[in-house]
Amino acid sequence: MADVQQALDFVRANGERYLSELKDFVSIPSISTLDENKPDVQRAAEWVAEQLRSLGMDKVQIMPTALHPVVYGEWMGAGKSAPTVMIYGHYDVQPVDPLELWTADPFKPEAHDDYLFGRGVSDMKGQVVASLKAVEAIVRTTGLPVNIKWLVEGEEEIGSEHLEDFIKKNKDMLKCDFCLNPDAGMIAPDKPTITTGLRGLAYFELRVYGPDKDLHSGLFGGALHNPAQALIELVAGMHDRDGKIKLPGFYDNVRKLSKQERKDFKRLPTSDKELKKLMGVPALWGEKKFIPAERIGARPTLEVNGLLSGFTGQGSKTVIPAWAMAKISCRLVPDQTPEETEKQLRKYLKKNAPKTIRWELKNLHNAGAALVETDSPGIQALAKALETVWGKHPYFKREGGSIGSVILLKKYVGAESILSGFGLPDDNVHSPNERLHLPTWYKGIEAFTHFFYNL
Ligand code: BES
Numbered sequence: 001m002a003d004v005q006q007a008l009d010f011v012r013a014n015g016e017r018y019l020s021e022l023k024d025f026v027s028i029p030s031i032s033t034l035d036e037n038k039p040d041v042q043r044a045a046e047w048v049a050e051q052l053r054s055l056g057m058d059k060v061q062i063m064p065t066a067l068h069p070v071v072y073g074e075w076m077g078a079g080k081s082a083p084t085v086m087i088y089g090h091y092d093v094q095p096v097d098p099l100e101l102w103t104a105d106p107f108k109p110e111a112h113d114d115y116l117f118g119r120g121v122s123d124m125k126g127q128v129v130a131s132l133k134a135v136e137a138i139v140r141t142t143g144l145p146v147n148i149k150w151l152v153e154g155e156e157e158i159g160s161e162h163l164e165d166f167i168k169k170n171k172d173m174l175k176c177d178f179c180l181n182p183d184a185g186m187i188a189p190d191k192p193t194i195t196t197g198l199r200g201l202a203y204f205e206l207r208v209y210g211p212d213k214d215l216h217s218g219l220f221g222g223a224l225h226n227p228a229q230a231l232i233e234l235v236a237g238m239h240d241r242d243g244k245i246k247l248p249g250f251y252d253n254v255r256k257l258s259k260q261e262r263k264d265f266k267r268l269p270t271s272d273k274e275l276k277k278l279m280g281v282p283a284l285w286g287e288k289k290f291i292p293a294e295r296i297g298a299r300p301t302l303e304v305n306g307l308l309s310g311f312t313g314q315g316s317k318t319v320i321p322a323w324a325m326a327k328i329s330c331r332l333v334p335d336q337t338p339e340e341t342e343k344q345l346r347k348y349l350k351k352n353a354p355k356t357i358r359w360e361l362k363n364l365h366n367a368g369a370a371l372v373e374t375d376s377p378g379i380q381a382l383a384k385a386l387e388t389v390w391g392k393h394p395y396f397k398r399e400g401g402s403i404g405s406v407i408l409l410k411k412y413v414g415a416e417s418i419l420s421g422f423g424l425p426d427d428n429v430h431s432p433n434e435r436l437h438l439p440t441w442y443k444g445i446e447a448f449t450h451f452f453y454n455l
């Protein structure tokens with residue numbers, strides 16, 4: 001029997017156990033941004049390390065960083081003539097609030113029909129388990145035809161802040177031919193996809209301070225600038241009516257799209273109507289000169305992630321708040337950098353903030369934008385694997401999300417990332433009721449199994 005067939009049979013025979021292990025992993029609330037979940041984040045790292053050990057990986061270690069640890073493991077038994085593939089993943093997840101919108105406990109994963117529900121099932125514990133289980137099927141049947149190194153971090157959802165230092169310090173250990181990164185997704189269940197680019201991110205907290213305490217709005221209103229109002233005036237001025245961003249110099253380094261790239265964007269199968277439905281909005285919005293796929297994949301944005309000020313409890317209270325806060329982030333494209341973006345935002349605030357308030361800006365985290373190779377032996381092996389499983393050529397698409405490791409691995413290890421993954425646009429990632437489409441997930445495990453033999 002052909003090698004790959006033995007491994008595929010193993011996947012099919014063990015599918016239910018694979019799912020139950022995924023549920024165990026998802027049950028650990030490894031929310032990287034919250035202090036109270038730090039022990040859970042550690043437990044998730046231990047879960048991954050235990051999996052690597054049971055796969056017979058060598059040098060399995062939970063390596064500390066300044067915040068959450070990196071899990072490492074390798075198997076170099078295929079010898080010098082075989083390629084060395086790094087497999088990247090993250091075991092951390094986003095917060096779950098607003099909790100009341102979940103129909104079940106986000107950390108008690110339940111399967112209903114074709115979906116498994118829970119925080120992180122799609123982004124990206126399901127994808128980590130898909131890679132682990134493809135490798136398990138190979139290890140337990142024919143043995144691995146390639147060398148592999150695992151790099152599974154716990155800070156992806158907060159900008160991979162300490163991964164840079166980690167990669168810098170462990171360059172030799174991390175040496176590889178390329179990195180399989182299953183943290184990107186697919187366009188639709190019947191549309192296998194290879195992601196060719198990601199946006200970067202610069203994330204800020206802006207605070208505006210007014211009076212030294214909340215004030216009676218009747219006693220004082222009319223004599224001072226309300227900080228909530230000042231904040232929203234500042235925020236409102238960050239875009240013009242056409243959706244362009246008004247930070248000084250913001251577009252200076254934005255790489256222009258070639259005619260060919262614009263053609264490729266036009267050919268993608270998602271329609272405006274579908275997108276509208278997917279997002280649940282009455283109308284689309286954004287830069288007029290670009291179609292939505294370009295605006296998501298290849299144009300920068302500035303977003304308000306959250307606003308906070310004053311009295312928001314039940315009923316009414318006549319008050320002028322002492323302060324107001326906005327969480328603001330920019331998605332960036334080549335050749336913008338988070339550092340320049342921060343300077344531009346500060347410049348905007350210096351120029352536009354009124355004398356009536358005081359402001360403070362904090363940079364919370366950053367990630368660089370990336371374009372990756374679209375024609376390499378690794379990409380070909382993945383394209384062929386997807387084609388075998390789905391029976392059609394994969395789509396190539398630039399995505400709007402960010403993954404910090406991609407440029408870090410390129411910069412310090414010289415490794416290109418191959419962006420894959422089996423999450424879908426309607427998986428509710430970062431939203432309530434995150435879910436994973438199980439038939440697509442199983443196909444994904446098979447595709448990764450093919451991938452390793454194709455190499
Ligand atoms: N898996 C996503 C990134 C992604 C989203 C890739 C959509 C392709 C398509 C990843 O886990 C993520 O959400 N990253 C954060 C990173 C940020 C905090 C630096 C993001 O994009 O918000």
Ligand code: MN
Nearest residue numbers: 094123157429
């Ligand atoms: Mn995410």
